[in-house]
Amino acid sequence: MHGPATVGWLLVALCAVTGLSCVLRARGAGCGQQAEARSEAAMGFAMAAMAVPVLWGGTPTLHKASAWAFTAVFGVLLMRELWLMLMATGRHGSTSCAQQLHHLLGGAAMVYMALAMALGAPAGGAGAHHAEAGGVPVVTGALLAYFAAYVLWTGTRLMPAATGAGRPALAGHHGGTRAVAPPVVRRTGVAAGCRVAMGAGMFAMLLTV
Template sequence: MHGSATVGWLVAALCAVTGVWCVLRARGGSPRQRADAGAEATMGFGMAAMAVPALWDGEPVPAVVPAWCSVVFFGGLLVRESAAAVRDRGAPGARHGHAHHVIGAAAMVYMALAMAAGGAGAAGAHHGQHGGVPWVTAALLGYFAGYVLWAGTRLMPSAAAGAGTAGGVTAGPGHGGPGALGAPVTALLARQSGVVAGCRLAMAAGMFAMLLGV
């Protein structure tokens, strides 16, 4: 990808950690929750791989190779998510989640195509060869920036409630011992809605950073 290698490694680390978190979130959930978490884990790991700066330096293979591999990978994910959206179109609460997954997969396909067409790698960056369509890039940047802000506001009440719970546990009577300290953390991790929002916020932020380098 174009841009700073440091930013690329940070995005790769963020997306990889988010992918692992999504895998852990899938454990013990319902079939629907496992499917959603699996899709987001796949997206996170794919984004992490695509953000690795070493793939775009042209050594030992031309950077166009990982670009087209990313097109195939995220194209398959886009088809899968589109089919899931059609299959679950009548399910309550499914429309928004599938729509976001479809937009995310489509954005990754767009970025991979842009890198493949625009001379990805050090040579392309040196000559300013960006393969993206400006208005498409701007629209996607606007969407993911808005999503980060929206998801962040959804997490704020949960964080406040968690802080109140933590204060009650640590300050209340009869809650001594090391086991009490882990209870609030366990309760927070068990809130599926908050974990889902956190994972999607992290990946949207990573997507925004990657789009800046197209």
């Protein structure tokens, strides 16, 4: 993907840490939440691999091979998300359905980016470090707008969870009390934080298409 190598490695770190957080979140989670966390972990690690600058700074052959390989990987993830959404239809509430749609759109966005890289010719011939934009401007713009809005909306929803009332309190060292979020709230906050990080990663990667 074209862009500074430093930005690429930062994306690798962000997506890899997000994927690891999702793996840890899957431990001890319920069946539905475990499947969701595993899906997000797979997406995070795949995004981290795709953002590795070395894959896009070599020969045109390496560039094409990497792009088509990621197209296949994200295509499989997209099909898995579609299957999970169909299986969940009628069994969960609107919130779960909305989250499944978000996962589906995320998978579609990654397939779109991989295809754009596969169909876009490397600029400058052999040894080029950049690629010509291969995406459709309208589609790229719509995806950028969606993920920007999603990150802002989900991020603002995290703030009340940190300051909301009605949480259990524990006695402090000096006789005072401090609010402590119950485990379910903490798990929800971690999940939302992972989605914010992954959405930000999607947004940054779309900028490089």
